[in-house]
Amino acid sequence: MRSSAKPPSAKLPAKPRRRTARAPAAKPYHHGDLRRVLIDAALQLVGEGGPDAVSVREAARRAGVSPGAPFRHFPSRDALMNAVAEEAQRRFRAEIEAALAEAPASTPANKPLGRFRCLGLAYLRWAMRNPTHFEIISSRRFFDHDEAAGVSQDNAELIDLTERTLAEAFAQGQLRSADLKQVQIAGRALVYGFARMNIDGHFPRWGVAGADAERTAEAILDLFIEGIAKVPGKSA
Amino acid sequence: MRSSAKPPSAKLPAKPRRRTARAPAAKPYHHGDLRRVLIDAALQLVGEGGPDAVSVREAARRAGVSPGAPFRHFPSRDALMNAVAEEAQRRFRAEIEAALAEAPASTPANKPLGRFRCLGLAYLRWAMRNPTHFEIISSRRFFDHDEAAGVSQDNAELIDLTERTLAEAFAQGQLRSADLKQVQIAGRALVYGFARMNIDGHFPRWGVAGADAERTAEAILDLFIEGIAKVPGKSA
DNA sequence: ACCTGAACACCGTTCAAGT
DNA sequence: ACCTGAACACCGTTCAAGT
Numbered sequence: 001m002r003s004s005a006k007p008p009s010a011k012l013p014a015k016p017r018r019r020t021a022r023a024p025a026a027k028p029y030h031h032g033d034l035r036r037v038l039i040d041a042a043l044q045l046v047g048e049g050g051p052d053a054v055s056v057r058e059a060a061r062r063a064g065v066s067p068g069a070p071f072r073h074f075p076s077r078d079a080l081m082n083a084v085a086e087e088a089q090r091r092f093r094a095e096i097e098a099a100l101a102e103a104p105a106s107t108p109a110n111k112p113l114g115r116f117r118c119l120g121l122a123y124l125r126w127a128m129r130n131p132t133h134f135e136i137i138s139s140r141r142f143f144d145h146d147e148a149a150g151v152s153q154d155n156a157e158l159i160d161l162t163e164r165t166l167a168e169a170f171a172q173g174q175l176r177s178a179d180l181k182q183v184q185i186a187g188r189a190l191v192y193g194f195a196r197m198n199i200d201g202h203f204p205r206w207g208v209a210g211a212d213a214e215r216t217a218e219a220i221l222d223l224f225i226e227g228i229a230k231v232p233g234k235s236a
Numbered sequence: 237m238r239s240s241a242k243p244p245s246a247k248l249p250a251k252p253r254r255r256t257a258r259a260p261a262a263k264p265y266h267h268g269d270l271r272r273v274l275i276d277a278a279l280q281l282v283g284e285g286g287p288d289a290v291s292v293r294e295a296a297r298r299a300g301v302s303p304g305a306p307f308r309h310f311p312s313r314d315a316l317m318n319a320v321a322e323e324a325q326r327r328f329r330a331e332i333e334a335a336l337a338e339a340p341a342s343t344p345a346n347k348p349l350g351r352f353r354c355l356g357l358a359y360l361r362w363a364m365r366n367p368t369h370f371e372i373i374s375s376r377r378f379f380d381h382d383e384a385a386g387v388s389q390d391n392a393e394l395i396d397l398t399e400r401t402l403a404e405a406f407a408q409g410q411l412r413s414a415d416l417k418q419v420q421i422a423g424r425a426l427v428y429g430f431a432r433m434n435i436d437g438h439f440p441r442w443g444v445a446g447a448d449a450e451r452t453a454e455a456i457l458d459l460f461i462e463g464i465a466k467v468p469g470k471s472a
Numbered sequence: 473a474c475c476t477g478a479a480c481a482c483c484g485t486t487c488a489a490g491t
Numbered sequence: 492a493c494c495t496g497a498a499c500a501c502c503g504t505t506c507a508a509g510t
Contacts, residue, residue, distance in 0.1 A: 034493085034494090052377065055482090055483065055484085056483085056484065056485085057482085057483065057484080065494075065495090066494065066495045066496065067483095067484085067485090067495090067496080068485075068486075068487080068494075068495070068496075068497095069493080069494055069495075071484090071485065071486080072492090072493060072494075073493095076484080076485080077483095077484065077485090138432075138436055139436055140436050140437035140438075141288065152441070155441070156441065159441070159442075177459065179455075179459075181443075182452070182455050182456060182459055183459065185430075185442055185444070185452060185456055186426065186456035186459050186460060188429070188433070188442070189425075189426050189427075189429035189430040189433060189456060190422065190425050190426050190429055191425075191429070192429040192432060192433055192438075193424070193425035193426055193427070193428040193429020193430070193432060194421075194425040194429070196374075196428060196429060196432045197424070197425060197428055200374055200375050200376050201376035202376075202428075205388070205391070205392070205395070206395075206421055206424070207417075208421070216418070216421060219415075219418050220418060220421055220422035220425060223413065223415075223418055223419065223422050223463075223464070224422060224460075224463065226463070227459075227460065227462070227463015227464060228459070228463060270474085270475090291501090291502065291503085292502085292503065292504085293501085293502065293503080301475075301476090302475065302476045302477065303476090303477080303502095303503085303504090304475075304476070304477075304478095304504075304505075304506080305474080305475055305476075307503090307504065307505080308473090308474060308475075309474095312503080312504080313502095313503065313504090
């Protein structure tokens, strides 16, 4: 019921030269950019002990600020986690799009299904190398659905990209099934599931040791793609 | 460093007829089976608000007992969650094995790959209908790996069952790939991922409404199985 | 043998008061 | 406009003391 009337105020520019100021510059009462510092502290905490290890108080402590201060910038712990998730999702998207851009032209990898494979591989690779960040952007516990416009949009962008790629693959006769939506959901479930199995600690039970993870990821992705491809190549 | 020397004592049988007892039966100081009651209370809390809504204190409250009492039965909150997870995993396994037993004999469903499909379908169906329970047994946050022998064993049993089924399918020439381990992991990633997407609230974004979930689950499972089958049937 | 109830060290969140 | 610091209502967990 409390409306945190947030005006569209411009962000203040970084204060210039504090050292030679005449004021007592020891420790500024007003933090430079507390919002930013809190997000970074939270990201650090995530890296150290997973999302559950993030507490507003600890983030405040690391920012050198009182327990109540963060609540000037985030209405709740969820809102802070939300900001963290947006940060992670942005990085995720950037890396995937970079990987796609690097795909060598005029090779099999340049055909639509090859690009689809690139997408899946980049997804899996990022998830294997940034498990805690992946956890944050995948679990809904960390954003309230209303506030999470940023996360949702970056993700929707990736979904669209995949959808277009798949549509091209179909147009070029590379796919066996015409039900693209289902193929896409299945593909997503596959990579999401593999990434989640890693996060949730299931790999030891499956005999997938740390170093094997990325190799196995590639193998199951290829298995899936062979399954949806129109002319399945015999294994080399 | 504290060893909770748990003797292999037999569980005490339920006390008979309390109503006509001569002792002051109002509210027994010693609870009948507090351990059991606490697990049930925790299961109820999980049903109401997900795993994070479980607190030892609230479980104690519902059991009508002081905040410290649960710690006579569980060394920590994690241990309580562990017990809850074992309960859920037991139910999960029972349901899947029942579904497999019901598979009609002497039909396509009776061939190994058909049984493999049954397994996957039962897995998905249970996960769709018991999302919070599924979350508990899938996320590692809820058991300490050392204590979780029960969860691990029930799960390992299901994995073995799947493995045997897949091996039979291969022996009967139903599979395209000889790398059974990889097929199994891919299959697991697929169903696990789909179940997790549901839990993590991704379905709205994918246009999968509540009622569609089970239908879609079946569709992607079939898509996967067609992909690994040796003689892919044209879509009907 | 099992439970109580007070205690401790943590949380998230609020709010007057300070600068 | 932003931050402090005390306060409140919660946790998980421990431990003497009760029955």
